[in-house]
Amino acid sequence: MKAILTVIGKDNVGIIAGVSNELSELEINILDVSQTIMDGYFTMMMMLDLNTTTKAFDEIKEQLSKKGADLEVKVSIQREEIFNSMHKL
Amino acid sequence: METKQILETIRMIEEEKLDIRTITMGISLLDCIDSDGEKARAKIYKKITTYAEKLVETGEQIESEFGIPIINKRISVTPIAIIAGASADKDYVAFAKTLDESAEKVGVNFIGGFSALVEKGYTKGDAILINSIPEALAQTERVCGSVNIGSTRTGINMDAVRDMGEVIKKTAELTADTQGLGCAKLVVFANAVEDNPFMAGAFHGVGEADCVINVGVSGPGVVKRAIEKVKGESFDKVAEMVKQTAFKITRMGELVGQEASKRLGVPFGIVDLSLAPTPSVGDSVAHVLEEMGLETVGTHGTTAALALLNDAVKKGGVMACGHVGGLSGAFIPVSEDIGMIEAVNNGSLNLEKLEAMTAICSVGLDMIAIPGDTPATTIAAMIADEAAIGVINNKTTAVRLIPAKGTKVGDMVEFGGLLGTAPVMRVNKNSSAEFIARGGRIPAPIHSFKN
Numbered sequence: 001m002k003a004i005l006t007v008i009g010k011d012n013v014g015i016i017a018g019v020s021n022e023l024s025e026l027e028i029n030i031l032d033v034s035q036t037i038m039d040g041y042f043t044m045m046m047m048l049d050l051n052t053t054t055k056a057f058d059e060i061k062e063q064l065s066k067k068g069a070d071l072e073v074k075v076s077i078q079r080e081e082i083f084n085s086m087h088k089l
Numbered sequence: 090m091e092t093k094q095i096l097e098t099i100r101m102i103e104e105e106k107l108d109i110r111t112i113t114m115g116i117s118l119l120d121c122i123d124s125d126g127e128k129a130r131a132k133i134y135k136k137i138t139t140y141a142e143k144l145v146e147t148g149e150q151i152e153s154e155f156g157i158p159i160i161n162k163r164i165s166v167t168p169i170a171i172i173a174g175a176s177a178d179k180d181y182v183a184f185a186k187t188l189d190e191s192a193e194k195v196g197v198n199f200i201g202g203f204s205a206l207v208e209k210g211y212t213k214g215d216a217i218l219i220n221s222i223p224e225a226l227a228q229t230e231r232v233c234g235s236v237n238i239g240s241t242r243t244g245i246n247m248d249a250v251r252d253m254g255e256v257i258k259k260t261a262e263l264t265a266d267t268q269g270l271g272c273a274k275l276v277v278f279a280n281a282v283e284d285n286p287f288m289a290g291a292f293h294g295v296g297e298a299d300c301v302i303n304v305g306v307s308g309p310g311v312v313k314r315a316i317e318k319v320k321g322e323s324f325d326k327v328a329e330m331v332k333q334t335a336f337k338i339t340r341m342g343e344l345v346g347q348e349a350s351k352r353l354g355v356p357f358g359i360v361d362l363s364l365a366p367t368p369s370v371g372d373s374v375a376h377v378l379e380e381m382g383l384e385t386v387g388t389h390g391t392t393a394a395l396a397l398l399n400d401a402v403k404k405g406g407v408m409a410c411g412h413v414g415g416l417s418g419a420f421i422p423v424s425e426d427i428g429m430i431e432a433v434n435n436g437s438l439n440l441e442k443l444e445a446m447t448a449i450c451s452v453g454l455d456m457i458a459i460p461g462d463t464p465a466t467t468i469a470a471m472i473a474d475e476a477a478i479g480v481i482n483n484k485t486t487a488v489r490l491i492p493a494k495g496t497k498v499g500d501m502v503e504f505g506g507l508l509g510t511a512p513v514m515r516v517n518k519n520s521s522a523e524f525i526a527r528g529g530r531i532p533a534p535i536h537s538f539k540n
Contacts, residue, residue, distance in 0.1 A: 006099060045095055079156075082156065083098050085343065085344040089408075
C-alpha cells in the first residue's frame with residue numbers, strides 16, 4: 001500500500017530530519033520527496049511505501065501527527081488512491 | 090504524481106469542506122415477512138443488525154485511511170408497508186420501534202424505510218402504515234418515513250395527498266416539544282426513486298438486490314470556490330468549471346463506494362451526485378447561486394442559475410462513475426443552508442419562488458417551517474402542487490414541511506445538528522379545503538404513455 005504524506009507549517013530547522021527519522025523508526029520507506037516554500041509556508045510531500053511496516057494505519061497516523069505537533073507543523077497521511085482517483089480516469 | 094494535484098485535493102477537503110455525505114446500506118426485508126408481527130420484527134432486527142454490523146466501523150476506517158470525511162452512515166430498508174402488510178397488526182408503531190432499536194445497535198443515526206408507495210392506491214398495509222406515521226415518528230429517534238403519492242405513470246393519488254396533510258399536522262402536534270422534529274423525518278414524494286441514499290426519503294426499493302451500498306457525495310463549497318475563479322466570465326465558462334469540479338467530487342464518491350463495497354462484501358449500487366448543503370458556513374448551495382452574480386438567492390435569475398448548476402453537476406459526474414442514481418442534482422433545503430436562511434430572513438426568498446426552483450432542483454419544498462396553525466388542507470394542497478410539478482415534468486419532487494405548533498411567521502424553529510434552523514415562512518391564507526376534499530386521482534399526464 002502506498003500513501004502520501006503531507007507536511008505543512010511554518011518553516012523551521014529540523015522538520016525534514018524529524019519526519020524522516022520518525023518514518024524510519026516506523027519502518028516505512030520513502031519513495032519520493034518534494035519540498036518547497038509556498039507563501040512562506042513549508043510544504044513537503046512524500047510518497048511512502050507502507051508494505052515494509054508492521055504497524056496499523058491508525059497507529060502510524062497518530063504517531064506522525066504527534067511528531068508533527070512536536071515540530072509545530074501539520075502532518076497528514078492519506079492513501080494514494082484518493083489523489084489518483086480524483087484527477088485520473 | 091503532481092504536487093499541485095495533491096495540494097488541490099487536500100485544500101478541497103480541508104478548506105472547502107468536500108465530504109462524502111453518506112454511505113447508505115440498503116437492506117431488503119422481503120424475506121422477513123411473516124403473518125405473525127412479532128416474528129417478523131424479530132427477523133427484521135436480526136437481519137439489519139447482522140448485515141450492518143460493520144457498517145459504521147468500515148466507514149470510519151475508510152475515512153481515516155483516505156482522509157476524507159464521511160459524515161453519515163445510514164441504513165435504508167424495504168418499505169415497511171409491504172413487509173408489515175402480511176401481519177395481522179392493527180398499527181405498525183412496533184415495527185418502527187424495531188427499526189429504531191436495530192439502528193441504535195449498529196450505531197447509525199438514521200434508518201429510512203417506514204414508507205408506503207400509494208401512487209395508484211392503498212393496500213391494507215399502506216393504510217395502516219400511514220395512520221401509524223405520527224406515533225411512529227414521535228416515539229422513535231432514528232426512524233425516517235416517506236410516502237410516494239404520485240408518479241408520471243399513475244398520476245396523483247389525491248386521497249393520499251389529503252391524508253398526508255393530516256399526517257403532517259398530527260406529527261407536528263405529537264412532536265411539539267421538539268418543535269415538530271417528527272416532520273423533519275417525513276417526506277412526501279412524487280416519482281420517488283428506489284436507490285436514494287439521502288434521508289429522510291431513503292428506502293430500499295423492491296427492485297433492488299438483497300443488500301447494496303449507495304453513496305451520496307456533496308461539495309457546495311468546492312463548487313463555489315471553482316466559480317469564484319471565473320468571476321465576470323460567460324456562462325459557458327461557469328458551466329465548464331462546474332462540470333470539471335463535479336467530476337472530481339464524484340470520483341471521490343466512486344472510490345469510497347467501491348472501497349466500502351469491497352470491505353463489507355456487499356455489491357456497490359450507485360453514486361448520488363448531489364450538492365447537499367449543511368448549516369455551516371462554506372457549505373451552502375445558495376452561496377453557489379449567489380456566486381454566479383445574484384445579490385441574494387431568491388431574486389430574479391435564481392431559477393436559471395439553479396438550472397445551470399443542476400445540469401452541469403450531472404454532466405460532470407456521469408463520466409466519473411459507473412452507475413449514477415438516486416436524486417442527483419442540487420438540494421435546496423431551507424433550514425440546512427445558511428444562505429437560504431439569510432435569504433428568507435431578508436425577504437428575498439418566499440415559498441412561491443422556492444416552488445418555481447423545485448421544478449429544476451433535485452428534490453422540492455424541503456425542510457421548510459410554516460406557521461403552526463396552517464390547516465391540513467393547505468399542507469395537502471402544497472403537496473399536490475409539488476407532486477404536479479414532478480408528475481408533469483417526469484422528475485422526482487418531495488415535500489418536507491414543518492408546521493411547528495404555536496409558531497408564526499418570523500419565528501425560528503431550531504433542530505440543531507445537520508437539520509439546522511428554519512425561519513417560519515408565510516403561507517397563502519386562502520383556503521384550499523374544497524379542492525382537497527374532492528379526493529380521487531388526478532390522471533397520469535399524456536406523455537406517460539411511452540411504450
